[in-house]
Amino acid sequence: MSAARAGEVLGVNIKALREARGWSLSELARQSSIAKGTLSQLEAGTGNPTIETVFSLSNALQVPVSELLTERSVPEVVLVRSADLEVLSSNAVDLRLLRRLDLTDKVLEIYDQRVRPGGVQRTDGHPGLEHVVVTAGVLRVGPVGGTFELGPGDYVCYPGDVPHVYETVGGPVTSVLMLEYPKA
Template sequence: MAGTDESIRALLAGNLKRARERHGLSLSELSRRSGIGKATLSQLESGSGNPTIETVFSLSRALDVPISALLDAPAPRPFTVVRAAEVEVLSGEGVDLRALRRITSGDTTVELYDQRVRARSRQKSLGHAGTEHTVVQDGVLLVTVDGHRTELGPGDYVGFDGSLPHSYEAAGEAVRSVLLLHYRTTAATEPVHDH
């Protein structure tokens, strides 16, 4: 995903405009669907906005596209090395995400993220496209999905429908985890039509 050549802002600017136009949406309509102000959307499309995790998730949900469709750079080479220092961090109210890789095979797209939940912080999501999978590497992660809460420790896994409201919380020290999102590619790339 975003590397040294293209910033998250630049990638989001081009990808957001293309996705919006592909769906035949005006800025006003996308604003209504996403709950993001029209002026903010205009700034994001021009590359001058400051995107957050919450913003990107809202746009993913409103456009019914994978998060990587908004943040991904052109297709990677066959041999890919991603250096931590070369990946921009996308921060939210409680989480820092580093997008490591997008893989498409057949009708499935998989996105791989390094996810860090800051100490005594919580990250909420109203939901987004895809299925979400998380494996805790270090720390204790509290995960709430559609009102159901569970505690995960190192090596533990949780998977759920990403469209459900959910949150990640580090009740104590920071939590390191691997986040994997997967989507059916056909559903993620087909235009949304109003009926």
């Protein structure tokens, strides 16, 4: 999906979720701590969201991030090309949503995650569990005050609703991030 198409999908999903709750743009701005003008641009498909913006919207609307970023379809075969994906960036992390899986009682989002050398990403928390598998590099990750150092092939799972951190140890890190949410 091109960046322009991804922005359109995000805009359509934000508007649909906001309207389903009977919220005005002002109410969503209040709930998410995002400026009304920024939300208007996002709904129009012309904004440039950051990871923090998308997670703030996810928390405010109480939906998984993938609910905001994906079109609804159920193909038998799914091929995702990294080059076609919208990148959500922060000061340290680049995320690409590879797939959203709607399971019986859970939603699972699978991301390609890249952490830049010297980068530190702190997150206040969000619903669900985080699953992390490092594929290259060394990553310090987990709840603040109780992080783990992961190398290639290492895996950790922890509650996402507590403040947590992603930090490189040395060079760049590539990993798979899976966010597991209870189904709404």
